[in-house]
Amino acid sequence: xxxxxxxxxxxxxxxxxxxxxxxxxxxxxxxxxxxxxxxxxxxxxxxxxxxxxxxxxxxxxxxxxxxxxxxxxxxxxxxxxxxxxxxxxxxxxxxxxxxxxxxxxxxxxxxxxxxxxxxxxxxxxxxxxxxxxxxxxxxxxxxxxxxxxxxxxxxxxxxxxxxxxxxxxxxxxxxxxxxxxxxxxxxxxxxxxxxxxxxxxxxxxxxxxx
Numbered sequence: 553x554x555x556x557x558x559x560x561x562x563x564x565x566x567x568x569x570x571x572x573x574x575x576x577x578x579x580x581x582x583x584x585x586x587x588x589x590x591x592x593x594x595x596x597x598x599x600x601x602x603x604x605x606x607x608x609x610x611x612x613x614x615x616x617x618x619x620x621x622x623x624x625x626x627x628x629x630x631x632x633x634x635x636x637x638x639x640x641x642x643x644x645x646x647x648x649x650x651x652x653x654x655x656x657x658x659x660x661x662x663x664x665x666x667x668x669x670x671x672x673x674x675x676x677x678x679x680x681x682x683x684x685x686x687x688x689x690x691x692x693x694x695x696x697x698x699x700x701x702x703x704x705x706x707x708x709x710x711x712x713x714x715x716x717x718x719x720x721x722x723x724x725x726x727x728x729x730x731x732x733x734x735x736x737x738x739x740x741x742x743x744x745x746x747x748x749x750x751x752x753x754x755x756x757x758x759x760x761x762x
Contacts, residue, residue: 586756589749596742596749603739610732613721617728620719621668627677627716628665630709631658634684637701651687654680670719677713681706 635658638650657680664672684706688699
């Protein structure tokens with residue numbers, strides 16, 4: 553329950569009790585002194601709390617987006633690793649260039665990862681894995697050092713593809729960062745509004761006492 557709700561309830565109750573006093577039996581109930589300034593102060597506190605909550609939510613959303621993007625980026629890392637194995641792996645393809653289909657799939661994976669598209673990246677990774685496995689079998693290189701190394705990378709590639717496919721927040725890192733920046737700006741404004749409202753309420757109370 554927010555601070556204002558409780559405080560206003562107390563103020564209303566005090567007004568009701570005052571209205572029941574014999575000397576005020578027929579007078580309209582009056583709010584205690586400084587009520588408006590008290591409520592303004594409580595409202596400012598509530599606004600600040602709400603702004604803090606929005607910042608927390610925005611931070612969590614950004615964290616999720618960054619985690620999803622990392623899943624997609626790892627696909628790109630696996631693609632790079634596969635390229636290195638295919639080009640440099642012992643006994644796999646020392647005598648001729650990279651297969652054209654495999655090369656095309658590597659390019660498509662790079663494009664999809666560059667766009668932070670989780671589904672397109674996962675699909676491209678699977679196609680790359682399929683094309684590479686087909687080429688390795690065509691070369692008869694399954695049992696070579698390079699073929700075994702490529703098989704390990706392909707296994708990782710397929711696993712990461714399934715992980716990345718559900719990383720729906722991957723494209724939204726920049727948008728979530730903008731949301732967080734805006735939420736922090738609003739929190740700063742709300743925080744600055746609390747002290748003037750508090751000082752106004754205190755000054756009102758001081759006048760009653762002094």
